[in-house]
Amino acid sequence: MLQFEVNDMTCGHCVGAISAAVKKAAPDAVVAIDLPQHAVRVEGVCDAGAAELAIREAGYSPKRKA
Numbered sequence: 460m461l462q463f464e465v466n467d468m469t470c471g472h473c474v475g476a477i478s479a480a481v482k483k484a485a486p487d488a489v490v491a492i493d494l495p496q497h498a499v500r501v502e503g504v505c506d507a508g509a510a511e512l513a514i515r516e517a518g519y520s521p522k523r524k525a
Contacts, residue, residue: 461501461510463521468497473519480517484509498524 468477471494478490481501488510489502499521501510507523514521 461504461507462524463499463501463511463514464497464524465499465514465519465521466497467520468492468494468499470494476517477514477519480513481510484513 465473465477468474474492474494477499478492481488481490481499481504485501485504485506488504491500491502492498493500499514504510511521511523
């Protein structure tokens with residue numbers, strides 16, 4: 460599982476945009492988002508860089524968590 464902290468994710472629109480971006484980059488991905496914690500969890504993706512790039516291209520600033 461990949462985990463990202465996305466502090467500039469602030470509302471439901473952000474959640475939808477990030478989910479859609481990751482799913483577009485990796486259609487088999489399972490995306491779980493905890494808005495109050497600014498946490499994005501992605502399962503089913505081998506390429507962490509692709510998931511991070513998808514979030515960045517959606518206009519957000521993800522930080523990968525170990």
